[in-house]
Amino acid sequence: MNPDILPPKGLTRGIAIGLVLMAVFTVWWASDTFYGFARPVAVVLTAVGVAAALLFIVQSVRLFRITRRLPASEGAGAAQGGFSKKRGRAFGWIFAAEGTLIGVTVVVLASAGLDRFAVPAIALIVGLHFYPMGWVFQRSIDVWLATWVTLVGIAGLVVIGIDLADAALVWAYVGVGVASATLAYGIYMFRYASVLVKRASRGLTAA
Numbered sequence: 781m782n783p784d785i786l787p788p789k790g791l792t793r794g795i796a797i798g799l800v801l802m803a804v805f806t807v808w809w810a811s812d813t814f815y816g817f818a819r820p821v822a823v824v825l826t827a828v829g830v831a832a833a834l835l836f837i838v839q840s841v842r843l844f845r846i847t848r849r850l851p852a853s854e855g856a857g858a859a860q861g862g863f864s865k866k867r868g869r870a871f872g873w874i875f876a877a878e879g880t881l882i883g884v885t886v887v888v889l890a891s892a893g894l895d896r897f898a899v900p901a902i903a904l905i906v907g908l909h910f911y912p913m914g915w916v917f918q919r920s921i922d923v924w925l926a927t928w929v930t931l932v933g934i935a936g937l938v939v940i941g942i943d944l945a946d947a948a949l950v951w952a953y954v955g956v957g958v959a960s961a962t963l964a965y966g967i968y969m970f971r972y973a974s975v976l977v978k979r980a981s982r983g984l985t986a987a
Contacts, residue, residue, distance in 0.1 A: 795973050799837070809962060812958075815948040874912050928960075
């Protein structure tokens with residue numbers, strides 16, 4: 781084993797978790813296309829999301845297996861964008877705040893008879909939550925994705941607000957917009973994970 785080659789455990793764990801999340805949310809948002817697109821189109825788009833999600837999960841499993849064999853090096857992992865205890869807590873708080881805000885927003889909109897705004901409103905919240913994630917994990921890609929998803933959410937709210945298109949169709953387009961972001965993030969993590977797996981394999985087999 782050569783510890784100088786091995787990637788930090790906190791980093792590999794963080795990317796593995798991220799891949800699982802991107803797998804789940806890519807399928808989730810892609811499935812929103814069933815609201816407004818023709819069924820064959822929605823099936824194809826969702827199938828693409830499912831296929832990507834399966835690849836993300838497989839890569840995540842590979843990374844989790846490698847992670848179990850790595851020595852603890854939390855500080856180094858945190859320095860490179862991985863999970864440390866402090867970052868894990870921050871991630872948890874941001875994720876919890878996002879979920880709570882989404883739940884409250886959906887209930888308020890439903891109570892006010894404004895259900896048609898629900899999906900773009902959720903997209904807006906998801907987009908905004910990426911900004912603090914970028915700060916916590918020191919990743920610029922989070923900021924780019926945050927901006928894109930936030931704009932998608934705002935666009936959806938505006939289009940529905942001025943009654944430019946049917947809400948179901950807007951939901952479908954918002955789903956494609958957000959799914960494209962989670963897919964892009966998943967691809968980024970997938971490629972990064974490949975580098976980490978190769979690096980870990982070399983380090984673990986080195987004399």
